[in-house]
Amino acid sequence: MIMGIPEMVYMAKCSKCGTEVAKPEKTWTLAPKGKKAVTVGLYKCPSCGAFFRASSK
Ligand SMILES: [Zn+2]
Numbered sequence: 001m002i003m004g005i006p007e008m009v010y011m012a013k014c015s016k017c018g019t020e021v022a023k024p025e026k027t028w029t030l031a032p033k034g035k036k037a038v039t040v041g042l043y044k045c046p047s048c049g050a051f052f053r054a055s056s057k
Pocket residue numbers: 014015016017018019045046047048049050
């Protein structure tokens with residue numbers, strides 16, 4: 001189920017086959033202490049089915 005996708009989501013490239021995936025299955029925010037928070041997306045490649053993560057800056 002897809003929910004709460006922010007508008008500032010970047011295209012991510014599959015690490016296995018290079019297919020560009022526009023919408024992440026899931027996103028969350030990482031905010032390490034003393035560092036700038038980044039949004040991380042979990043993507044599923046429609047071509048090969050691999051899951052991979054990508055972060056926006
Ligand atoms: Zn792929």
